[in-house]
Amino acid sequence: MYGMSSLFDKLYKVVEDSYYDIGAPESVLAAISGGADSVALLYFLRKLELQKGMRLMSCHVHHGLRETADRDAIFVQNLCEQLQTTFVLKKVELNTASNVEAEARVARYNALNSVKKENNIDVTATGHHMQDQAETVLLHLMYGSGSAGLSGMHEYRDGIWRPLLSIKPEEIYTFLHSEGIEYCFDETNEDESFMRNAIRKTLIPSMLKLYPRAVESMSRCAGIIRDEAIAWREYAVEWLSKYGFSLNGVNWIWRSAFNKVNIALKRHILRALFNKVSDAELSFEQVENFRELIESDSVNTFHTVRANVNAYITKERVHLYNYDINWNVGIIEYTDYLGEFGDGIFTQALDADKIAGSVLRFRREGDRIHPLGAKGSQSLKQYMIDKKIDMPFRDIWPLLAKGNEILWVIGYGVSQNASIRNNTKNIIMAKYGFVLPDGNSIRGGKK
Numbered sequence: 478m479y480g481m482s483s484l485f486d487k488l489y490k491v492v493e494d495s496y497y498d499i500g501a502p503e504s505v506l507a508a509i510s511g512g513a514d515s516v517a518l519l520y521f522l523r524k525l526e527l528q529k530g531m532r533l534m535s536c537h538v539h540h541g542l543r544e545t546a547d548r549d550a551i552f553v554q555n556l557c558e559q560l561q562t563t564f565v566l567k568k569v570e571l572n573t574a575s576n577v578e579a580e581a582r583v584a585r586y587n588a589l590n591s592v593k594k595e596n597n598i599d600v601t602a603t604g605h606h607m608q609d610q611a612e613t614v615l616l617h618l619m620y621g622s623g624s625a626g627l628s629g630m631h632e633y634r635d636g637i638w639r640p641l642l643s644i645k646p647e648e649i650y651t652f653l654h655s656e657g658i659e660y661c662f663d664e665t666n667e668d669e670s671f672m673r674n675a676i677r678k679t680l681i682p683s684m685l686k687l688y689p690r691a692v693e694s695m696s697r698c699a700g701i702i703r704d705e706a707i708a709w710r711e712y713a714v715e716w717l718s719k720y721g722f723s724l725n726g727v728n729w730i731w732r733s734a735f736n737k738v739n740i741a742l743k744r745h746i747l748r749a750l751f752n753k754v755s756d757a758e759l760s761f762e763q764v765e766n767f768r769e770l771i772e773s774d775s776v777n778t779f780h781t782v783r784a785n786v787n788a789y790i791t792k793e794r795v796h797l798y799n800y801d802i803n804w805n806v807g808i809i810e811y812t813d814y815l816g817e818f819g820d821g822i823f824t825q826a827l828d829a830d831k832i833a834g835s836v837l838r839f840r841r842e843g844d845r846i847h848p849l850g851a852k853g854s855q856s857l858k859q860y861m862i863d864k865k866i867d868m869p870f871r872d873i874w875p876l877l878a879k880g881n882e883i884l885w886v887i888g889y890g891v892s893q894n895a896s897i898r899n900n901t902k903n904i905i906m907a908k909y910g911f912v913l914p915d916g917n918s919i920r921g922g923k924k
Contacts, residue, residue, distance in 0.1 A: 484652045485520070488644060492521040495640040496529070499633040502599035504532040508589055509557075511537065511549040511661035514604035516556065517649045518641060520658070522602060523560045536592045538585045539568040549661045565592050578671050586637075593636070600638045605630055608646045611695040612676050623744065623761060628703030629696075645692070713745035721750065722916040726802035727873070728753045729794045729916075736772060743768050754799040755786050771795055777868070789869050796869040804873040807887075807911025809837050814904035818897065822888045822917065823910075829903035831895050835879040839872060846883035847893040857883055864889050870914040877907070888913050 496502075507522050509515045519535060526533040537553040539546055550566055557564035569584040589601050610629045617626030632642055641649070653660060669675040684691040716738070717723065721730035730750060735743065744764050751759050759767075759782070767782050771790060780788040782797065789796040819825040844857035861871050866889070877885035877895075884895035887909045897904055912918035 482652065482655055484648065484655065488517070488648060488652060489521050489524055491644055492518075492640040493525060493529075495632060495638070496525060496531075499600070499638055501529070502531065502638075504534070504596075504598040504600075505638070506589065506593050506596070506598045506601045507533060507535045508585075508601060508603045509535045509537050509553050510604075510663070511553045511556075512604070512663055513653055513660045514606050514609075514641060514646070514649055516604075516658065516660040517653060518602060518604040519556065519560065519562070521640070523562055526562070532598070534563040534565060534592075534596060534598060536565045536567055536589055538588045539566060540571060540581050540584065541568065543663070543665060545661070545664065549663075552659075552661050565596075567592055578673070590636075600633070600636055602638045602640060604641055605639045606641045606644050606646050606649060607696045608677070608681065608692050610642055610699055611681065611692045612673055614695050614699050615676050615680060616673060621761060624702050624706040624709065625748070625758070627699065628706045629699035631703065643696070709741070709745045710749060713742065713749040716742070716746055717749055717753075723753050724912065725804050726754070726798065727804060727869075727914050728798060729796045729867075729869075732771060732790070732793055732795050735795065740768075750795075750797055751782060751786065754797055754801070755783065757783060759783060789867070791867050794867055796867065798869060802873060804914065805911060806837055806839060806873075806875050807909060809877065810908045810910055812906045812908065814906050817906075819906065819908075821890070824906065824908045825885055825891055826897050826904055827885065827891065827895050827907050828897060828901045829905040830901075832877065832879065832884055832905070832907075835877050835884055837875055837877055839874065840876060841881065843881045844876070844878065844883055845881060846886065849891055849893050849896050851893065857886075860886065867915070873914050875909065875911070875913070888915075888917055 505522060505525075507515070507519055509519050522533055525531060535553070535557050537550050539550050543549075554564050554566065567588040569588050571580045571584055592598075593601055613629045614627055617629075620626070630639055630642060631637075632639055652658075665671070666674055667678070669678055681692065688694070717730065720734040722728070728750060730746070735746060738746070747764050747767055748759055763783055767780065767788065770778065770780055770788075775790055776792050778790045780790065782788050786797065786799045789798075814826055817824075817826070840857055845854045846857055846860050847854040848860060857876075858871075860883075861874070864886070866874060875887040876883050877887070882894070883892060885891045885907070
């Protein structure tokens, strides 16, 4: 292995540099299909294992779609035995009635992730090269993608490492042929009914005739767009920290602040906000529908952003949630009364006798409150509506209650029965010790 050509050394150096760029992981799972790019990848990673001491495991995902699938699996297993590296075979079943190409991709990455987790491996390496990057950019361009799609594949993202992205496919083939290294041929790569194959077989060759460095240029373009997309995403995250709130599944932004920024930033803000509740990606149409609704005059409106992710738009806020809310009701500390009635938000002087036996909880069916100064009681629901507490906050708003009687709606008001009056004998000071769902907190106040 150490007696290979100078081209091998050149390509290996690219992989080695990429390895250090991503933080020199201690273990790597190599996705090996048996094709030229993945076979070359395995040779580079095996040398990396020998020289750097990282732990290498190879996985072949058997889709069972081709007559030659068993042949490829056996080939990869034999190659791994030859190179003395650990081999794992993972078989998957696909729904061939749907989009086979998409189904295979999802199944493949799910299988790789399961092997990665089962063996406590840091990253998964794939053999995607420079032309794969160009094909990805063209595919997304035809589908009308934004910067996220046009930025192509990342060298490292979400545990997937692509160390060959800056290497041309002809360099890989030259290396393999010069060393007499065999690899498998996947006949489905010739089937132009698959969009990516059609791009590879027809569009790329035509572009190369017009401009021989087209693949390199598209790869460079993807890198530029990717850097800009990262900058936009970082700006959007910074904006969210200033004009939004995110904690324990509660996520919202100030509507007026959102409407003041330019349209490009709005799109990135909505994607960043969505990523608070889901790992999926929004389509351009989903982003635009969401944005246009926020910019409209709609108030107290529900909107399904994507399956299982909903928005509720009030006059002031845009809420986003997926029902995976784990809000903490918080705690109340009681101290001696020293003559101050409190701020009415987080501190409140209460009638100690009237609140005896009370608990801090969220609302329940049948809750009622007698607001301070009112002639009688009303339902807690009506009280919250009157106080303009946003609907998504109501089920997770902290309440001091005894039975179905609400004594203190934290941050809004104390009940008539729990308030201090002339005949109150025992006064106690209550202090609420957690942030409220609207972002109001004892540490800072509303944003």
